[in-house]
Amino acid sequence: MIGANGCGKTTLAQLIVGRLAPDSGSVTKGLVTALYAQDATEELAGLSDFACDWSPLAQKVRRALAIEDGWLWRYDTPSSGQQKRVQIACALAAASNVLILDKPANHLDALTRVLLIETLRDFSGIGLLISHDRALLDELAVSCLCFEGDGMEIRPGNYSAVREQEMQEHDTSLHAREAARTEYRRLAQEQQRRREEADRSASKRSLDPHDHDSREKIGCAIVSGKDRKAADKVCQLDQRMQGLGKKAEAAVA
Incomplete structure (x- = not known):
């Protein structure tokens, strides 16, 4: 124990x-x-x-x-x-x-x-x-x-084997967290790019009901839910990393 x-x-x-x-x-x-x-x-x-x-x-x-x-x-x-x-x-x-x-x-x-x-x-x-x-x-x-x-x-x-397993889990979680953060940043940049493109289109001309291209661009500027999922994943991984980090770094007196 x-x-x-x-x-x-x-x-x-x-x-x-x-x-x-x-x-x-x-x-x-x-x-x-x-x-x-x-x-x-x-x-x-x-x-x-x-x-x-x-x-x-x-x-x-x-x-x-x-x-x-x-x-x-x-x-x-x-x-x-x-x-x-x-x-x-x-x-x-x-x-x-x-x-x-x-x-x-x-x-x-x-x-x-x-x-x-x-x-x-x-x-x-x-x-x-x-x-x-x-x-x-x-x-x-x-x-x-x-x-x-x-x-x-x-x-x-034994103790050493268990600690090694926990360290491996720690490293795996670290990589997964960084991957999630990278994906979140990519989605955020894509969201910003689409918003700016839609804003430029809207400023050049008023929207026509038949102008499907501009309507689609503005629609793309609305967050699709992927950003939220990525953010949730980062938060979940952060919590898991915090727990695993404590276990991996804890030393038996």
Whole structure:
């Protein structure tokens, strides 16, 4: 999930796992979900269960994340990086179908970061990753849920692929806007030329009902609607360009 701060990524994650209730609509639950929250200092609800769990899955997770037994019984003493390892271990050991990670790489030491990426690569369920870390998104994401304005759009590929796609759309829109402006200027010049020609004809002689040529020239001076369509197209493209420009230029902190 990618988007500006405050756009609703964490809120959506909490709705999915049931920590928040929607103001309207409903959330259909059918999968086991686990949330890896930003704050690792709060003691985990499933920590004691994991500490006593020596199943093959729990042991595999302990080895993968290099979890020491003492960390599980004295959760307030390990470093923040070690606490994050315990946090993700509890989520993985719960055999969740959906694992939601909210900024998991924040303040991680180099070792924990490597262990986190390697462990998550082996996760066979559905992973939802909320992060501003470009490298992490490129390593793990196969598609991106982009928060755009009041809506969301799923785009295929990791972060870099999605940004490249948006840049291409930006360039295409730029060319289309310039083409529309060029056409609008051409029509405006043609309109002015026809008006001037009609004015010259009208000034030389009074119109005769049978003078179809002059009548046609003056008629041509009336805007046919093409100018309005071109202007509308320019306005529409300007609005689209404004939105695409912001997305293309936005940098993930």
